[in-house]
Amino acid sequence: MSRLAIRGEGILRHHGTVLAVDRLDLRVPEGSVFGFLGPNGAGKTTTIRLLLGLLDPHGGDLEVLGRPMPAARGQILREVGALVEMPSLYPHLTGRENLEITRRLKRCPASAVARALEAVRLEDAADRPVRTYSLGMRQRLGLGLALLGDPKLLILDEPTNGLDPAGIREVRELLRELPRRSGTTVFLSSHLLGEVELIATHLAVLDRGRLRFQGSLGDLQALHRPQLRIETPERERARAALTAEGILAEPQADGALLLPAESHAAAAAINARLVGLGIPVHHLALVRPTLEGWFLDGKEAA
């Protein structure tokens, strides 16, 4: 079994009477890109704050990089870079000055600033006050702050917020590259399954403070099989024909039929069969369940 960068057992955290994180067991393998998914308000940011020692857990055990959090907070944070929610920046200072302040507090070498600026492509804007930056540039500078000092663990809360498509692609490449290049473990939260699937090697899904799924991308894909959506004016005939073939088609509220199909070839065969029986097919598509559809409608998979 690979070593864990983050290990949480039964982590509990209340906000007043609300249970924000409910007995969370978290296992983040070292060197992984770990996608932490959930809708807004699921408890992702609270979990991230717990990981960074910004909040103390009300129960359970939490280890980050092999050390107990919050007891060893100072030692842990030396090896962690983080971007929590929107980037925290001093708008009256330049990008370089913002990086310089954090570099000194993290005691990184002076060259770290230039490396961070290069990594987030802000060299040209480095000496401009941050108040003149666009939202995307601020987000990139926030990432640069997190990257200072080559952290062993990078914790990012919605890191692609505010970025344009090209910026999202760059960040994606950067995050995918980090574990390979420097062994960094990347823990990133998002509410977009499709976005995380493109870079994550491991995933967890949180809903209302509880873990609904945790595993590798392969585990998720095994659960997350595509379905075939068929729209036809003769739905009941089509359904009967498919049932006769041993295929269970589920009628949808919008009049379509949904049935299991593994591949495009299977979809084509079903289409040919229906058309052969004289049943017109208006629309046929392989669809993937959304995050909300799969995990958050009560289909627990942990």
Next chain:
Amino acid sequence: MSEFLILIAAEARKLRRTLALGLTLAAPAVVVALYFVYLLNVAPGRWPRDGQAWLTFTRMCIGLWSFLMLPLCICLVTALLNGVEHANHQWKHLFALPVARWRVYLAKLAVASALVAASFFLLLPLVIAGGWTAQAVRPWLGFGLVPVAAIAALLAKTLLASTLLIAIHHQVSFRWPSMTLALGLGIVGTVGSFVVVNSERWGRYFPWSMPTRVSSGHDPRAGLVLLLSLAGAVLVAAWGSRGAERREPTA
């Protein structure tokens, strides 16, 4: 370099292009300028001819400074220093760095104290320059040799008497993001000082009155005021540091 010195350097860097440094320079200059204008207009019969021109002028300047300008200046400097973190959601970033939170608290207090001290240090040359210039224009004012040591001692004692005030305002600005609260406390304290400063019973215990009690030279127990200010500042700083260590930043 120790973590504390790094934090102080970081705080100083954050003040670039803010009003804090300008305020430090402008506040004492405004006070001396007002009394300089007074010197240029005062009638000969209303100016004491007792050979104490320097101390009279210094007490005038420090009186206005300690009674009105200093409390507001402290209020603004501490609010600015902590406001850069509150306004930009910086606490979560700062507290997610490998630095002790109580040191962050004390580093900000040290920088606020240094800025206030810089204003006091600036008062000395400004008072001297004001007196000399007024003497050049109106020689009968009677400014003779500058009693630098006496003026400096008065300034130093008044500065020490303001330490509790600095600690209280720092604690409030660190803990709460509201500029209104910080300024409100400063205004209420300063107005309260109008009422309390001359009270033999309460004047020396009210933080906003302490600098004036010492600068006026009328309090026979000025030593006690200094002691109370310093001890109070240490207690507030210790309490605030402990609170900083336990703080869970929401922004």
